[in-house]
Amino acid sequence: MASHEVTVEAGYVHGYSEREAVRLGEQADTLAALVHAGTAYPAGSRVLEIGCGVGAQTVHLAQASPGARITAVDRSHDSLAQARARVATHAPGADVEWHRADLFDLPFPDAEFDHVFVCFVLEHLPNPRQALTALRRVLRPEGTITVIEGDHESAFFHPASAYARAAIECQIRLQSAGGGDALIGRQLQPLLAQAGYDDVVVRPRTVYTDQTRPALVDGFTRNTFIAMVESVRDDALAAGLMSAGDWDRGITDLHRTAQADGTFHYTFFKAFAVNPSGVATTGR
Template identity: 85%
Template sequence: MTSPEASVTAGYVHGYSEREAARLGDQADTLAALLHAGTAYPAGSRVLEIGCGVGAQTIHLARANPGAHIVAVDHANDSLAQARARVAAHAPGADVEWHQADLFDLPFAEAEFDHVFVCFVLEHLSDPRQALTALRRVLRPGGTITVIEGDHGSAFFHPASAYAQAAIERQVQLQSAAGGNALIGRQVQPLLAQAGYEDIVVRPRTVYADQTRPALVDGFTRNTFIAMVASARADALAAGLTTAADWDRGITDLHRTAQADGTFHYTFFKAVAVNPASAATAGR
């Protein structure tokens, strides 16, 4: 993020490699039905997507809401360039407007948007409550915000493995050290309440994968979750959080959960809340 928000943001712990961009795409495509179900905006709505990244979620927002005008914002120009290309290729004709901007210095008028969509962003911020409060400024009174976050503490699997669990915990530690929070899913409701939103409804969106659900085994267990944890190897070793042998054993054991006799469970949390009529003074 840019310097004005340095005190309230964290580094993107997963990095910006081509592999990470592909992982984000796999995650969005695999979980589209699970995460986007119920996210419907009326024709003519102005929808702000914060932290659009490489456009992995933007595609699904645009496809599900062809009558809405989506304004996608990210702080990284490189990510925005990838997002434009991705949406042009996979959702041609989508009504999407792109902006490079800082979450805490958005170039929009007060109450400009009917809805705000925030997916996998709060986990990378050191002050997510402040971010949610700041977003109230550009959301009209009575408008809604949708927040989706995961929680690595919800991961459990078979065969059980202390090494695999430790590898996940090392990734959680690295994200925390960078100023983020990989366990934020369980905190979404209180964060929204503290930021002044009302009528908050949070529901778990659970992923369960076994050999009867091969698309989830491949798209989520292998290509989303294990790929994310495995990518932290160099950082975990450099930080002295583990040994190479223990880490590699943990990743091997995680891959066992994607075999024929394995199972994997993870929970995302999806919240919808309303910006109350006092929005005009929010974030000042």
């Protein structure tokens, strides 16, 4: 296929539609055991969630750590309103404060938090290392950071399809053109180390679906991954990355992997690191 220059507006590549809010909730609920396993914070600890969005992950943080004091931050007024409603419904009584703020201009004192949680945020930023460095300012010495990201090139499936692979590549290219990186999961260890964290540990969290796991086929293959790729159709066609016919064939082939004789695999990466003792950094 021909190469094209891709230009898109920087920001959240998937948009802020009601459909995207539903997809985020489906993703969080489907992957809760995988993503949040091993993450539980002590009662009374101060936890900062960066990029809480519609609260899809906040609910699971609160449920896993009912005594923790969570501060959830996002840049979008609308997303924060949805997050408040979601947490009120699914984690009533959770101790959550909500703040509209930019990651690089957080309205908190130095060393304010014991733990920082960052999930599916760095992939949308043009400067992920600087973001991780900036977070050290509000994290106390010896406090921990947990970062979770995916890697879209880790997707492989049966039946194989060059058209399906090309549709996924459209999403990757559009995200890159907007300043993000859909392959960032594989980079977490060097990013955290370069940002100055100690004791960095990264482990893969693999999703595999087939007909013996129908909940994952629906929740992840169809309603999370394929829905994510489908959401960039208009931008992909406008940028000339694929023809409409090839795109439609690619999406049809992706849905084929969710049928009875199909399989799908994807890898997330979960990182844990410690903010070293010493002089706090502003990250600016």
